[in-house]
Each structure stands twice: as structure tokens, then as C-alpha cells.
Amino acid sequence: MARLENQVFPLLRACADPASRTATNRRDHPGCQIVTATMEKDMGTGAIDNTMFLAAGMAIAGATVLELGAVHRGVRAPAFIDALDRGRPEEKWLMTLLRSFFAEDGPTPPDVLGQCWESSQDEFYDLIVQLGDFAATLIDRLTRRGAYTEAEILLEIVDALGDEEAG
Secondary structure: OOHHHHHHHHHHHHHHOOHHHHOOOHHHOHHHHHHHHHHHHHHHHOOOHHHHHHHHHHHHHHHHHHHHHHHHHOOOHHHHHHHHOOOOHHHHHHHHHHHHHHOOOOOOHHHHHHHHHHHOHHHHHHHHHHHHHHHHHHHHHHHHOOOOOHHHHHHHHHHHHHHHHHO
């Protein structure tokens, strides 16, 4: 299994955990626990490699699942993002990042991740968790509606992560 998969799938599973929906603070959210552990591991080494890998992998997973949702709805990904965007300030980075995957111009996904990191490490932390929650929720909705099986979605994510690692 590739390195990105090793980081992405545990966070997706954690964000799919029902406890992530009822958590009242970060330490109770299973996804937050994984992101915190990743960041603490990096702090111990003085680097941010694992955190950045996790963020990049989750961004790819989120964009992949978003694209599957758009295909299911019969719309282009930017239109699907517009339908999902509620203009919430706390989702600014999430929506900006997802849009960057499908925009013909403007910042690239790595640019958006870098801007978020430079703006606020707390917001960067939140963005990684939001990506997990977003992807897990959309996977659940797509499978419940019979659009895709979970295995089909996870295979699409594996392929996207593999493409990123190969490129």
C-alpha cells in the first residue's frame, strides 16, 4: 500500500465513525485525534512532512469523491461545489481548495494548502479534518443512494493517490 493511502484511509475511517458527528470538541473527534497525532509526530522531528502528506492526500481524496458526486448528479464539478458551498466562513479553505482542483486558472491545490498553512496552523488543522468529514459524508451519501459501492469509491481514491505519487 502506498504512503498516501496509509495516511488517508485511517482518517477517512475515523471521520466516518459516528463519534465524529457527535463530538463536542476536538479531542473527542476521531479524525482530530489522527490529525493531532500526525502533527505531534512532526513536531518531534522538527518537520512537517507527515502533516503535509496527510493534507495533500486528503485533498486528493476529497476532490476525487467530489468529482464522483458531480458525475452522479450529472453536473460538472465546479457546479457541484457551488451547490455545496453555503458561504460559511469556517469552510472558506475547504471550498477554495476543492475549487482549485477544477479551476482553469488561479491557485493550484498546493498553493491553497500553502496559503492556508501560512495563514493559520489551526485553520490548516481544521481543513484536514474538514476534508475527512467531507469525503466520509459524501462517500456515505453516494453509497446509500446506490450511485457507487464503497469499494468502487475507495478504488477511485487509490487510483488518484497513485497518480499523484507517480507524477
